[in-house]
Amino acid sequence: MPEVVVFAAEGRSDAQKRTLLKKITEAVVESFGVDKESVIVSIQETPKKHKSRGGVPFDER
Amino acid sequence: MPEVVVFAAEGRSDAQKRTLLKKITEAVVESFGVDKESVIVSIQETPKKHKSRGGVPFDER
Amino acid sequence: MPEVVVFAAEGRSDAQKRTLLKKITEAVVESFGVDKESVIVSIQETPKKHKSRGGVPFDER
Amino acid sequence: MPEVVVFAAEGRSDAQKRTLLKKITEAVVESFGVDKESVIVSIQETPKKHKSRGGVPFDER
Amino acid sequence: MPEVVVFAAEGRSDAQKRTLLKKITEAVVESFGVDKESVIVSIQETPKKHKSRGGVPFDER
Amino acid sequence: MPEVVVFAAEGRSDAQKRTLLKKITEAVVESFGVDKESVIVSIQETPKKHKSRGGVPFDER
Numbered sequence: 364m365p366e367v368v369v370f371a372a373e374g375r376s377d378a379q380k381r382t383l384l385k386k387i388t389e390a391v392v393e394s395f396g397v398d399k400e401s402v403i404v405s406i407q408e409t410p411k412k413h414k415s416r417g418g419v420p421f422d423e424r
Numbered sequence: 425m426p427e428v429v430v431f432a433a434e435g436r437s438d439a440q441k442r443t444l445l446k447k448i449t450e451a452v453v454e455s456f457g458v459d460k461e462s463v464i465v466s467i468q469e470t471p472k473k474h475k476s477r478g479g480v481p482f483d484e485r
Numbered sequence: 486m487p488e489v490v491v492f493a494a495e496g497r498s499d500a501q502k503r504t505l506l507k508k509i510t511e512a513v514v515e516s517f518g519v520d521k522e523s524v525i526v527s528i529q530e531t532p533k534k535h536k537s538r539g540g541v542p543f544d545e546r
Numbered sequence: 547m548p549e550v551v552v553f554a555a556e557g558r559s560d561a562q563k564r565t566l567l568k569k570i571t572e573a574v575v576e577s578f579g580v581d582k583e584s585v586i587v588s589i590q591e592t593p594k595k596h597k598s599r600g601g602v603p604f605d606e607r
Numbered sequence: 608m609p610e611v612v613v614f615a616a617e618g619r620s621d622a623q624k625r626t627l628l629k630k631i632t633e634a635v636v637e638s639f640g641v642d643k644e645s646v647i648v649s650i651q652e653t654p655k656k657h658k659s660r661g662g663v664p665f666d667e668r
Numbered sequence: 669m670p671e672v673v674v675f676a677a678e679g680r681s682d683a684q685k686r687t688l689l690k691k692i693t694e695a696v697v698e699s700f701g702v703d704k705e706s707v708i709v710s711i712q713e714t715p716k717k718h719k720s721r722g723g724v725p726f727d728e729r
Contacts, residue, residue, distance in 0.1 A: 364647055364721060365676035366610045367692070368553065370429065370466050371700070372669060379699050380596055381603060386695035387672070388601035394688035395680055399600040403608055403647070405553050406596040413441055413467040416669060417460040418449035420442060425538060425708055426493035427671045428509070431551065431588050433486060436517055444516035448489070451508035455501055456493070464669055464708070474563055474589040477486060478582040479571035481564060486586055488549045490614065492673065492710050502657055503664060510662035521661040525547055525586070527614050528657040535685055535711040539704040540693035542686060547660060548615035550631070554639070555608060562638055569634035570611070577627035578619055599608060612675065624718055625725060632723035643722040649675050650718040 365391060367404045372411045372421045380406055426452060428465045433472045433482045441467055487513060489526045494533045494543045502528055548574060550587045555594045555604045563589055609635060611648045616655045616665045624650055670696060672709045677716045677726045685711055 367387055375383075384404050391402045411422035428448055436444075445465050452463045472483035489509055497505075506526050513524045533544035550570055558566075567587050574585045594605035611631055619627075628648050635646045655666035672692055680688075689709050696707045716727035 365674050366647060368673045370671045375700055377595060383695065383699035384598035384603055385601040386699055387692055388598060390691035390695045394684055394691055403610060404598050405592045407468060407590060407592060409466045409468060412438060415445035415449060415465050418446040420445055426491050427708060429490045431488045440516055444512065447512035447516055448509055451512045455505035455508055456497055464671060468590060470588045470590060473560060476567035476571060476587050479568040481567055488586060499656060506659035506664055507662040510659060525549060526659050527653045529651060529653060529712060531710045531712060534682060537689035537693060537709050540690040542689055548613050551612045553610045558639055566638035569638055570631055573630035573634045577623055577630055621717060628720035628725055629723040632720060648720045649714045651712060651714060
């Protein structure tokens, strides 16, 4: 605890996502002073056509 | 901001989902008076066998 | 089903939020053709100081 | 209502997930005294490489 | 892991919520065979006026 | 986009939470190479009595 959920469109590389998991965990540990092993991070990916900004799907932007 | 997450079972067409992204964005803009570009909508789909009502998965209902 | 979760900063009026619940429900019914009673919408409010864009909390923007 | 979202790494069998949907529904009915048909449960699965504890993805643990 | 989030309207007693946390944890342990200490459950309460079914807020139903 | 939701028990200081918003934003920018202004972070706090690990609420641990 805490648990972090990242809602992101598909399309990043595995390396970028691995880096994100690591850096978000560090951010939580440094800010909240919790033990690293208590921090869970999940990346919930969504296809670009199922996610929009301004009503326009990301595969059309 | 705000961000809207729709938890739905798989099975709708892309056209239905595109319409949903557009109409939900309009609903937020009309209700909260925010700029359209600040509204993010994500459709988080779940296979019917991983989602239930009354304890019965949607692929068995 | 589906279930819609709106993550928003605090600060809108109850009337705005009631309108949002109604309009999002209509958007889902019109787009997915589901029965109105199957659509659940939740507004998860966050204090402005606990929500940020660009790393800056909304109470400082 | 209520709606339960389970964030889990991929890898369990369909039988395990069916059991989970059923048992969580029972837990909510017994605890909150609501009608079974009002309880929605969704299992949001994440690939092990997109989910971490302690900054280490579950496919490397 | 896994993490369970329960989206519920306000109004239940602390005893009901304590029972829910316990029973959902047991449901996950029995279904997924994970260690009890790895299961996190959060109840995200919403005021009845900010949550609706069929477009009607729960404080008006 | 992306949007990050942090599910945490109540109890941290505003300074800790401000630091968390900043550091998570930096983590996303550095990992995904997105513009800072596109990153939204929300801290969804839960009272300790409504959140558990191993079935035991955090106010009893």
